Every structure is written in structure tokens, then in C-alpha cells.
Amino acid sequence: MSTPDPADIFRIEAAELLEQMEQGLLDLEHRLDDRTLVDAVFRALHTLKGSGAMFGFDRLAAFTHHCETAFDRVRKGLADATPDLVSAVLDARDHMRALVEDPSGDHAEEERYLLERLQAAVSGTSTSPATTIVETPKPAVPDVPTTWHIRFGLPENTFVNGTNPLSFLDELRDMGECHVLLDRSALPPLEKLDPTALYFTWDVTLTTSKSRADIEDVFLFVMDDMSLTIEEATDGAPVVSAALPVSEPEAVQATPPVSEAPMERQAVEATSRPIVEVADPKLKRKVESVRVPAERLDELMDRVGELVIVQSRLQQIAASGADIALRTVSEEMERLCSELRVTMMVLRMVPVATLFDRYRRLVHDLQRDTGKKIELSTDGESTEMDKTVIERLADPLVHLVRNSADHGLESTEERIAAGKSETGSIRLSARQTGGEVIISVIDDGRGIDRARVRAKAETAGLIQPGATIPDQELLQLIFQPGFSTASSVTNLSGRGVGMDVVKKAIESLHGSIDIASRPGEGSTVSLRIPLTLAIIDGLLVRVGEGHHVIPLPAVEECIEISQEEDLRSRGRAFLSLRDALVPFIRLRELFATGTKPDLYQKMVVVSTGEERVGLIVDQIIGHHQTVIKSMSKLHDDVTTFSGATILGDGSVALILDVANLVSLGQEQEARLRAIA
Amino acid sequence: MSDLALKIKAGRDVPAGEIEVLTFEIGGETFALEAAIVREILDLLPETIVPGSRPFVNAVVNFRGKVIPLADIRVAMGMPTAATTIDSRIVVVELDLDGVPSLIGLRTDRVNEVTTLSKANGEPPPRVGLKWPAQFIECLIQREGAFIIFPNLKAIFASKGKSSQPS
Numbered sequence: 001m002s003t004p005d006p007a008d009i010f011r012i013e014a015a016e017l018l019e020q021m022e023q024g025l026l027d028l029e030h031r032l033d034d035r036t037l038v039d040a041v042f043r044a045l046h047t048l049k050g051s052g053a054m055f056g057f058d059r060l061a062a063f064t065h066h067c068e069t070a071f072d073r074v075r076k077g078l079a080d081a082t083p084d085l086v087s088a089v090l091d092a093r094d095h096m097r098a099l100v101e102d103p104s105g106d107h108a109e110e111e112r113y114l115l116e117r118l119q120a121a122v123s124g125t126s127t128s129p130a131t132t133i134v135e136t137p138k139p140a141v142p143d144v145p146t147t148w149h150i151r152f153g154l155p156e157n158t159f160v161n162g163t164n165p166l167s168f169l170d171e172l173r174d175m176g177e178c179h180v181l182l183d184r185s186a187l188p189p190l191e192k193l194d195p196t197a198l199y200f201t202w203d204v205t206l207t208t209s210k211s212r213a214d215i216e217d218v219f220l221f222v223m224d225d226m227s228l229t230i231e232e233a234t235d236g237a238p239v240v241s242a243a244l245p246v247s248e249p250e251a252v253q254a255t256p257p258v259s260e261a262p263m264e265r266q267a268v269e270a271t272s273r274p275i276v277e278v279a280d281p282k283l284k285r286k287v288e289s290v291r292v293p294a295e296r297l298d299e300l301m302d303r304v305g306e307l308v309i310v311q312s313r314l315q316q317i318a319a320s321g322a323d324i325a326l327r328t329v330s331e332e333m334e335r336l337c338s339e340l341r342v343t344m345m346v347l348r349m350v351p352v353a354t355l356f357d358r359y360r361r362l363v364h365d366l367q368r369d370t371g372k373k374i375e376l377s378t379d380g381e382s383t384e385m386d387k388t389v390i391e392r393l394a395d396p397l398v399h400l401v402r403n404s405a406d407h408g409l410e411s412t413e414e415r416i417a418a419g420k421s422e423t424g425s426i427r428l429s430a431r432q433t434g435g436e437v438i439i440s441v442i443d444d445g446r447g448i449d450r451a452r453v454r455a456k457a458e459t460a461g462l463i464q465p466g467a468t469i470p471d472q473e474l475l476q477l478i479f480q481p482g483f484s485t486a487s488s489v490t491n492l493s494g495r496g497v498g499m500d501v502v503k504k505a506i507e508s509l510h511g512s513i514d515i516a517s518r519p520g521e522g523s524t525v526s527l528r529i530p531l532t533l534a535i536i537d538g539l540l541v542r543v544g545e546g547h548h549v550i551p552l553p554a555v556e557e558c559i560e561i562s563q564e565e566d567l568r569s570r571g572r573a574f575l576s577l578r579d580a581l582v583p584f585i586r587l588r589e590l591f592a593t594g595t596k597p598d599l600y601q602k603m604v605v606v607s608t609g610e611e612r613v614g615l616i617v618d619q620i621i622g623h624h625q626t627v628i629k630s631m632s633k634l635h636d637d638v639t640t641f642s643g644a645t646i647l648g649d650g651s652v653a654l655i656l657d658v659a660n661l662v663s664l665g666q667e668q669e670a671r672l673r674a675i676a
Numbered sequence: 677m678s679d680l681a682l683k684i685k686a687g688r689d690v691p692a693g694e695i696e697v698l699t700f701e702i703g704g705e706t707f708a709l710e711a712a713i714v715r716e717i718l719d720l721l722p723e724t725i726v727p728g729s730r731p732f733v734n735a736v737v738n739f740r741g742k743v744i745p746l747a748d749i750r751v752a753m754g755m756p757t758a759a760t761t762i763d764s765r766i767v768v769v770e771l772d773l774d775g776v777p778s779l780i781g782l783r784t785d786r787v788n789e790v791t792t793l794s795k796a797n798g799e800p801p802p803r804v805g806l807k808w809p810a811q812f813i814e815c816l817i818q819r820e821g822a823f824i825i826f827p828n829l830k831a832i833f834a835s836k837g838k839s840s841q842p843s
Contacts, residue, residue, distance in 0.1 A: 634773070634833055637729070
């Protein structure tokens, strides 16, 4: 394996920092005086600058430095966080991303413009009364030197992260008179010692005219992981006398001589002071996570897939023999495989929140571009989906959100005239039902103008003039390539590209799109997406000589059709099932197997939520864990199957595309109704 | 002559102007494919019919955990059907279909040998007098008085073909 390019590592890190920065800025926009947000953004800027310089992204570091300086002023109370500043830094953030991606490009012009804006945003407030108030008390405090007891401990992996504790000591020393005591009570015996770990805690007595906040600032970037207590000393003397000044080299020496035991004891005594027990409230318990390249996860997934195939083979062998012991092992294997599969799936799952968060910025920009007031709300962010699926949903959702903002929502004046609230709302919602996740984009705009869709479709020759088509089909026409009802082309949408891209993307995920729209009240576009693309639970059936898998989440029930019923239903295409008519498809006929039907035909009722259809098969074999293998390009034209899988005996079974069969059943029903 | 036959893998011990090919028989005719695209030669495998697919790719097989389509040049060329024999083999080739590298199995009656052919002897398919659709043939190479057919796999796989599904 080749070592990853350090620049790539930095790019990944930078992407995360930029993301944090963006979320922080967008939050800050609503809560301008939230100090924690200001700090968060500042920290992201600072880290980006530091890492950027470390990895040779000098231009990025230089540019980021200016933003950092601007934010530092806000943090210190010298300037206010204003919407102007937030928006300037947001744009600067975009520029930083460009610098990360293309460090050698020509950015001078852009940079100058952004820095001017930034300058204006920060200095614009420096004369306002608010800042003068903040500024005046500042110099007043530090005049009287105070003695502080500072105790700080760093996490064991400090050195691994490249933090040097010396720098903190240096910074503290710069503030005033300083005594440092090293507490090495946590140092393990030599045989247990990890030479790369940091086991020390420091007690510092500092007499300085700086404030507590200034001392805290020293530790700003490690605050989340460290323990820190800062106490004002009532009398500095005892601590100083107990403290044993430690020279710098010793402070970082990982393996001190064993003979220094007495000193150690002294340090232990020092730690027995009450402040030791006081943990820093900011100390957050972080969930440890590991970053793994997606391919490795996919590889693992493939292996699990193969294991599942082998397991089902074992199961078949065990079931056909009389060996009880083998059967027990096989059952054990089945349970383990199923658990492993679930764990594997969970590994790949990420909450939709990661997806939804991206649209906050989009809506922010859309507000500016459309001049409309738009509020984005989200729900069901904790719904989890396969990461690959989420990535592939990002673009379609951009189109849908844009479409809602541009076409769906009315202008402020129109909204007031229609008696609606000034601010238009776009809601992103996610929920899980069975084996699929439904992601909806809901707006409270004017709704889809059916008459215009119809007129447009007639002009484009998509439908016959005056033809009656079901409402859902009419609405679905907006997903046709080149279809746009916008009379004017804006730079956002209206070119008629986009919506067909959405349809294609969703179809490639084996999903489907539903549209609901009420004139004057708004539209809802719902994307139904299967949870994962890799493994599904399936029902194995036999039709003629072929084996097929029906995705289990779609199966509603299985019924046996008696011979009389079978005969009676000939020539018709629906059966009555508990007083409801269900259209059905004889798969044997659809697949032209040319075989005789089994004596007792079975019907598997499948549904896609609202619509259902019965599939008549020869035999229901049972539950089957299915590793989905995609069909070759050569079979792109076959829409009845969404994929294939390998059975226990090594033969291939095709996976039925339920959505497609349901619409086939509906069409067939409509045709027969038309005849009748 | 078009690109497939001209595309020669560099670095092999093949004299200039010659290409390394795998020859096989279908319906009594000798066909050849560039050896570089051949992945494997397999005995017959249990096939799964794909209802509704184009007749010349009407089945899939399990090729070591991968589901690959099985194509029949015989059907594409409109040659008469024949039962499989003890010599029948599946030749697995790797082709680029719309930018996706894909493995495809080809049904053959018998696999002959890996040999080298001279490009210079290649001729484009004649416009008239050919039993098979000319667009499916890349070129004909004469050797020892007989013609070896170089099929144009891309053209064959791109062709629509009639669906086997009665509707």
C-alpha cells in the first residue's frame, strides 16, 4: 500500500474545518452575540491556518490569517460580529476552499476584494459605541497583579497530536512571575511506560496583571481534551514554597531517573490539594472515532457478502443432511452472519443530518439571489442511511431545494397579498418506513400550476392535447428532460435541466419520486430511497425453473390461491383480497417460462406504500439474505429486475424490481378498466 | 481496419505488425479476439435466463462471485442454433461499456489456441456476399487459405436486438 499524500490528508482535514466554520458562521448569523460560536469559528480558522502552513499551503495560511485577525478582534470584544462580517467570512471561506483545492491558481483579484470587504466589516463597527464600552474596562482590570494557581493536565496522546506542552509554559511565563511544579504522580513504572505518552500534570503559580480569560486563552486550542483549573490565590506563599521549580528539559523528559523518588513523593503531596478533584467543566467526553477510507469499508462489505453466500450454502447442506451437529453449527453461523451483516450496515450508516446541513448555506445564498425571505427547517435528521446513498442524494436535493426557492416560493409581496407570512418556508424531512427512507422537500409556496404543466407538455409533444392523464403522472412530467414551466430563465433554475437529473439520480438508487401539490399551499416532493445498496432481506420464490428474490420490506403477505380461484381469475387481472381488489401479474406469463403452472399457485402481495400488486409465483421457497450484485450494462434495458444475487448452490437468482412491477400492474389494470 | 485490431498490447514478444489473439469456433467458423481482452476460459456454468433481455445476452452466470452476462455471437450474427457439446467453453472478456469496465462471457463451440496474426493480412468485411451483418465484423484475416473473423464486440453489444419478451 502506498503512503497517502500528506497534501490529501490535509485536504480532508481542511474540508472538515471549513465545514465546521460554515456551520458556525451560519449559526452565528442568528445568534450574533454567542461567544462560544465566535470561539468555535476562530478556532477553526486558527487550526486551518496552522495546518495549512505546516503542509505547505502558504497562500491559504496567509489569507486565513487575515480572517483570523478579524475574528480575533470580535473575540476580544474590539469589534462586533455583524451580518456583514459573517457574510464576508462566509465568502472568504469559499475562497479558502478554492485555495485548498487549487493552491497554485490565480486568486489575487478575488483575495483583494474579499479582504477589503472583511476590513470594512470589521472596522465599520470599531467606532460604534458598543465597542468602546467593551474596550474601556479592559485596561482597567490588569493594573493590579494577581496570583493565580493554575493546574493543567494534557491528554496522554498530546505528543502524538504534535502539541508541545512547553509552549504553554512559555506563554504563561511571558505573562509574569511564574513558578512551575511538575506533578509526575501518574507516571507508571518503567515496564508499563509508553515513551510516547505524556503522564505529567503541571502546577503553576503565576503572578500577573492579566485576566483569567487571558490565561484561559493560552489553552484555547487544547481546552476540549485537557483538565484545567485556575484559582485565584488568597496567599501565594505556601504553594510557592511547596512547589519545586522544575527546569524545562526535565518537564518534557519522558523517562526520569528512578532515583528521584523523594521528589516524586513531594509532588504527590502537592497533588493532594483540594483543587485536584475539581475537573474542568469543559472537559468533554469525546466518542472516539476512526477515519477509514470508504474503499476499505466496501471491501469489507464484499467479504461479508461472500461470507453470507457461503453461509447460505452451508445452511442448504446442513438442511439436506441428518447431521444434528452440523445443523447446530450452521444455525450458529447464520446467527453470526446476520449479526455481522447488521454491524457492517451500521458501520456504513450516517445520519441524514450530515446531508441536511449542507443546504443551510444554499438557502442562505438563495435568499440573497432571489431576494425572497426563506426559512429552512429540518426534521428527522437522526434518520440514518448508507453513506454512499447519502452522497448520491446531495445533488438531487440541491436541485429540489433550488426549485422550491425559485419556482415554489412566491416573492415577499405576493406572499403578503396572498395572506401568507412574509417568510417562505422550505422544510427538509426524513423518516424511515420499512426498508426505505423517505426524504421530502416541502415548501409553502404557490404549488405546481397544473394547467401550465399541461400546456407545456402539450407544446413539447409529451402528451396529446386534451388527453386525460392521472394527476400524479401529470405532475411527474416536470421530471422530463428539458421541461421547465418557468417563463423566465433565471441563473438559478428555469433552464429545464435539473429535474430530470433528479429523476435519473433517484432511479439509479432504485428509489422513486412522489409529488404532491396544492395550489396556493405549496408542494411536497418525496424521494423514496432504499436504505442500502448492498444487502437486503429477500423472499426467494420460484417461477417456472428460475429463482427470483423479492425484497422482503416490500412484501405485505403471501397467500395460496385455490384451483377454483385460479380458474375464476383467468382472463382477469385482479383478485379480491379482503374486499379490496388487487391487480396481479402472473410472473410465469410475464417471463414466458413456457412451463406448466404448479398445482397450487401462490400470490405474493407487494407494495410501494400506496399501491400494491400481487405477483403470482409457482413456489415460495423462503427467507434469503441477499447480497445485491448489480446487473451488467448489457441488461440495462431489462427493467423488471433491479439486480442479481448468488444462491447457496452457486446459481444466480434475479431480484425483482418491485416499484417497476407495481407500475406494470397498475398500467395493466388501467388498460383492462378502459376495455371494460 | 478499426481501432480494436490496431490496439496492440505493448511489451509482449510480438513482432511488429502482428497481434496476439485467441481463436475459437462458433458454428463452424473461426473467430479471433485480441488476447489482451480475454480474462479466462471456463467450462460451461449453470445459466440463469434473464426474461425480457435481448436474445443474444439472454442469460447470466456466476463467475467467481460476480454475476456476468453471457453473450451469444451466434444469435447476434443470425447463425443457426446448435446444442452445446463437450468442447463448448465460455470465454470471459473484459470490455469497456459506456465507460464501465465490464466482464462478459461469450459462448463458444470450441476454443482453439492463442496465436499471432498479421494485421497486414486483414481486410475489411466485404459489402456484399457476406452471410452476417457487416457492422458486427471488425475485419477478416486470412490465414492458411481460410478466413478468421474478428467480431466487433462493441457494435454487437450496442445493437438493440429484438427483445425476447413477448408483450
